[in-house]
Amino acid sequence: MNVWGTAPVLTLYGDEQEYALKAIGMTCDRASDDNNADKELQNIQNFVSQGVDGLLIQGAGATTIPQMANEATKAKIPFVLSIFTGTPEVRAELAKNEYYGGAAASDLVADGRILGQKAIEDGCKTACIIGGNIGDLNMDNRSKGFREGFEGGGGKIVAEERCTDNSECLTKALSMLSANKDVDCIYIMVGDYVEGTLTALDTLGITGTKCYLSAVNAGSAKYIKEGRIVAGSGGTTFACDVSPTLLLNILDGHPIKDENGDPPFFAIPTSLVTKDNVDAYVEVFLSENAHPVSPDVLKKLCYRYNPDVTYQTYLDVIQNELTVDAVLKAYGK
Secondary structure (H helix, E strand, O other): EEOOOHHHHHHHHHHHHHHHHHHHHOOOOOOOOOOHHHHHHHHHHHHHHHHOOOOEEEOOOOOOOOHHHHHHHHHHEEEEOOOOOOOOHHHHHOOOOEEEEEEEEEEHHHHHHHHHHHHOOOOOOEEEEOOOOOOOHHHHHHHHHHHHHHHHOOOOOEEEEEEOOOOHHHHHHHHHHHHOOOOOEEEEOOHHHHHHHHHHHHHOOOOOOEEEEEEOHHHHHHHHHHHHOOOOEEEHHHHHHHHHHHHHHHEEEOOOOOOOOOOOOOEEOHHHHHHOOOHHHHHHHOOOOOOOOHHHHHHHHHOOOOOOOOOOHHHHHHHOOOOOOHHHHHHHO
């Protein structure tokens, strides 16, 4: 398995994938791409040369996915895409490849949408958005979803700033908020942009502006406890639990197929994290060595342990057991 980089959220994705692989009986080698598409391809080539049985690929380089798929296919090694799964067009090209076992990712349009809807429910009428690069599918999809949820509820997006990385956040947040001091809320698309945004609000003396955040992490959860962030989204690691099961199934000669007979793509929704459940969320999802999805749930998705597994099994488990509330309930929270 490759991991796109070593930033905390990327490490979290890698750790969860590795946990899930081992929980269903596999061993794995892991390599970081160091946020570099060339190294991403090189890592996959190295794994192929080692003669691995399967490849769990994070296709964050996006344009490298066809090349990585070609390397796997030439070597007759089954592969699955995880978290970073490319465009629908790329996946459609892979659909007839007998070595492709499917893909699982967070549904980041839905991720943004639930926060846009929450902001409307909280009475917000105007919003600013801040996050990462234009062209980053994660950011673009979250922006699209928030707009759907917020504008669909009658709200207006008054400004959106996108940053190359978090070093630009404070400057861009100051500029955006200076021009929109009366804005009702801000949607922060990932935790990297929390500190800069909150600092900008403090610097400008803006109070009463509600903040919403995608992908709550340990560093940002404290702001939900304090009320500085009204709500966040949680559960972005669920795709890291699902993708290894797809790989094991194709290795065991029982690839999962969707209703059209193609390798499946599972877009897994996130759920809200608020003041009411943030303490439990931190304990179950974010504490040291936390792995919220139990081996028993993972094994329901594996032919090796559940010979009756089908595409519908996946849909049922995702809907009923892979939500923040369902996991917290399973832990008695």
